[in-house]
Amino acid sequence: MLPEPVSCPDWLIAQEAEKRMKSIFQLAEELDIKKEELIPYGSYIAKIDYRKLYSRIKNNPNGKYIIVTAITPTPFGEGKSTTTIGLTQGLGKRGKKVSCAIRQPSAGPLMNIKGSAAGGGLSQCIPRTEFSLGFTGDINAVMNAHNLAMVALTSRMLHEANYSDEILKKRGLRRLDIDPKRVQMGWVIDFCVQALRKIVIGLGGKKDGITMESRFDIATSSELMAILSLVKDLKELKKRISSIVVAYSKTGNPITTEDLEVSGAMSALMLPAFNPNLIQTIEGQPVFVHAAPFANIAIGQSSIIADMVGLKLNEYHVTECGFGADIGFEKFWNIKCRTSGLKPDVAVLVATLRALKYHGADKDSPKIIPGNPLPKEYIEKNMQWLERGMKNLFHHIKIIKKSGLSIVVCINKFQSDTHEELDFVRKFCEEMGIPVAISEHWQKGGQGALELADFVIDACKNNSNFNFLYENSLPHISRIELIAREIYGADSVEFSPLALEKLQSINSKKEFSDFAICIAKTHLSLSDNPLLRGVPEGWQLFIRDILVFYGAKLIVPVAGEISLMPGTASTPNFRTIDVDLQTGKVTGI
Amino acid sequence: MLPEPVSCPDWLIAQEAEKRMKSIFQLAEELDIKKEELIPYGSYIAKIDYRKLYSRIKNNPNGKYIIVTAITPTPFGEGKSTTTIGLTQGLGKRGKKVSCAIRQPSAGPLMNIKGSAAGGGLSQCIPRTEFSLGFTGDINAVMNAHNLAMVALTSRMLHEANYSDEILKKRGLRRLDIDPKRVQMGWVIDFCVQALRKIVIGLGGKKDGITMESRFDIATSSELMAILSLVKDLKELKKRISSIVVAYSKTGNPITTEDLEVSGAMSALMLPAFNPNLIQTIEGQPVFVHAAPFANIAIGQSSIIADMVGLKLNEYHVTECGFGADIGFEKFWNIKCRTSGLKPDVAVLVATLRALKYHGADKDSPKIIPGNPLPKEYIEKNMQWLERGMKNLFHHIKIIKKSGLSIVVCINKFQSDTHEELDFVRKFCEEMGIPVAISEHWQKGGQGALELADFVIDACKNNSNFNFLYENSLPHISRIELIAREIYGADSVEFSPLALEKLQSINSKKEFSDFAICIAKTHLSLSDNPLLRGVPEGWQLFIRDILVFYGAKLIVPVAGEISLMPGTASTPNFRTIDVDLQTGKVTGI
Structure with a gap:
């Protein structure tokens, strides 16, 4: 038995689970990956030789494709990685052949505030420390x-x-x-x-x-x-x-x-990174890890390659996109899926009661300061705040509906959540005909995610009416305006003279027509102002600059004050990380 | 049969050899490393779990300990890594259980001028590209x-x-x-x-x-x-x-x-690097790789850990130190060996005829410009230049003699070298009672290094009179002066006011007494001026600054104009590196 998450930090649970994890060779064998398609990094981590593997399996039918997204998160996050892994474990418990794809954590947030992106509680991937710290490079x-x-x-x-x-x-x-x-x-x-x-x-x-x-x-x-x-x-x-x-x-x-x-030498340096990585959940399902986070300032998606492999080898494949549906899911939908040609079946929308209360809180309610504990106001029962905060959930449901996907709402349950609050959310969603799972995967692992898994299995039976928000024939400037209005809920868009000049030049050149729009915007609000909670109204999206990524084929409008370089806070995580001289292992991640 | 080095670039020879290299598991088994002490990175590279392995083998007797150093190199290098690997292959051919330790190449020189440090011709370590490009991180x-x-x-x-x-x-x-x-x-x-x-x-x-x-x-x-x-x-x-x-x-x-x-988190990041890496020569001997080059601006030694493991597992262990004996060997001798407590048996001093001619050349002879071909003047026979250049070899012999070690001179032979020139060098050394091997390991692998191997085996039978240049009771300022005079051949040392002030403060504090002196100086001359060839006379070593590395316990006097950040030349190597789309492999390293 693993320790109780309520009384045990994530990294200690992981250390316990690691004592009986499968060897990477067993994991690969169960997944139908051959030995010569595997590049082991130690006994529990491997890279997949993608070229070899994919050429063998490319004619397999695709499994069901599930995308996990969230409402507008607080700085603590909504537990999307935890839910991605929990759902994978839940589907595993139901006897399904399933994998998931997550992103390699950046050492920036790891050493700063956010910690690892390995999941938490009894929904984690392992080996946790190696995954979190450098991994396969x-x-x-x-x-x-x-x-x-x-x-x-x-x-x-x-x-x-x-x-x-x-x-x-x-x-x-x-x-x-x-x-x-x-x-x-x-x-x-x-x-x-x-x-x-x-x-x-x-x-x-x-x-x-x-x-x-x-x-x-x-x-x-x-x-x-x-x-x-x-x-x-x-x-x-x-x-x-x-x-x-x-x-x-x-x-x-x-x-x-x-x-x-220098492009040949750059490609040579990138060559090992081209192959996706393989590890496991603490309940033994395969986890592909490829590409990296930051859907606010980058594309922030798990890779197309990881999803292609996962879909060919499994009945169900769960993938993850960063932050709220306004940024992570919008990019998954209109950039990643357009590029891959893959059609997702179901979107899981993750929310926590604390975030819903945060979005509906009074104006003078306490700020959430990363590194400090969550103010008790967001933990205690508060029906008024919760009720008002539902607007944010509703907005994200509307965003996903525009894609034509079936939705399952997942409340990532905390011990402090009350029945009254949970019932309220359940009723709210059910009135819209949207299944909502109160999921206890953090506390109970796959067993706690059975309701979520069942709803997802059901939803996968629907015919997907997946379609894009816009066609590439639409001029870039109109695409930006469309995303601002339809997704972020802005009244209009204001462009700086610099941004406008660049956009006009882009619009005039045919070579850019298949470049995707990938907006850099804060993840802490639907708007471009991280302080505006809930569903901001009567605001204008400000685009201050336009970056052009010729290689990635992305036009990146930069919204508001967002910076491509976060800062390290005064209470950074690196203070708690250490090496235990007895065991020779890293502690505190 | 492997291709002929004269008509085939190093990386193609390596690719051929890689087709029949041993698996890392076989290599480890032959070396008496157990499976649970091995952390494979793919099928041909591994890290050694040093704590596990060393605690098991620590009571084994040490093998013979051979250090490879060189005369003052030209910017092309003297082939020290090639000789280290060639000698290891030669000892292997003589049926000895042998390993070597080399340093992981830095991407700086790899992408700039110098290329890989994997050796060359038929004396290389493999897999070459993975070793050269990022390796295990x-x-x-x-x-x-x-x-x-x-x-x-x-x-x-x-x-x-x-x-x-x-x-x-x-x-x-x-x-x-x-x-x-x-x-x-x-x-x-x-x-x-x-x-x-x-x-x-x-x-x-x-x-x-x-x-x-x-x-x-x-x-x-x-x-x-x-x-x-x-x-x-x-x-x-x-x-x-x-x-x-x-x-x-x-x-x-x-x-x-x-x-x-932040020291705990830094230790956590360093933890994987603490374990040495294992690969093989193209003839199948084990090669430990640990730490990195640059004995001019850093310590530039293969690690103590790698040598400790190599010595416990083999009859002979060959290790490498950077550049000429004035900097690389001096640091091996007075810093690394003092710290490790290990006593070397034999020093191999590598020289090329082209470098000897370079050191004895006329004042108006052509410069060697990295990235450009070697001027033909240094390839053609020139007895006068060679004779004058022997002074540099003689100086390096004198340096090593001060350590009490037996010396074997190794001429790293090129096809253009003439009998007359080679005989001259042989006679010169033999008159001093020093064995000299004309070694063809580049062209012929271990078979070409048999003479070198035999001389080394013989020299290992001598009693080593190894002792340090100075004791730690000597004040730091006197140690610097001693190294300048006795090793570099300077008349005296001039300190900048800044350096002098720092040194006086260091001398006054007891905590620094066991800090080692690790001078940063150009490798292209015995002096602090990279343009002075041969054995410069009548010069003063200029120390412009003193760095203090409290963690490494090093006092680093910075000599002359040397910079801790090299520049990239106008004809960099990265131009020739690429990825072959057919094979999926890197070309040109």
């Missing part, structure tokens, strides 16, 4: 490949400044004439580092680089991570990497990684 | 753990600036009052990036960090890498990490990673 591969492009760019700029055309020619280089004021890319690092948001590089002497402004973003927001989420084969990976625009020349020509002759 | 672990200290530092400085004592106290923080002008650490990245040598961070608004000067060094020069090279157990790893001084307070108190409450 995919984020490092993205970081290094990304930064290599910047090495190529900055050294090229320096050599072009210091050498004549003749010398450059001798060394096989043509002058690219890069404009230091129009460098698009920054550097990346997999931590939350406010001090690297805005920097000046290339100080010093003639050999120390060109002096210019630069920046570090968090590694998971790299265009390379978006590419990793979206590609289906190696050829596409290489092609997309070579199309990344790093800067512009003084005459306005885009400078790609291919122009810098 | 040790350098990434060092980079991330190092940068996490900087995240903790910069965010703490910001929070202390923005919050009152009362708020800090509420969050469990005391005011450290860090002086932005006395931050000791920089950030690290595993590339050569001149543009990040000198930067300003923390620009922007009140939430974007404290504005201050900062820098990026290459990851392999991190204090954490030195610690990884020098520790013998986990307890020491953790203790040394927690002693790293990141900055000083405004009142002059050192601020450690422990003060920043």
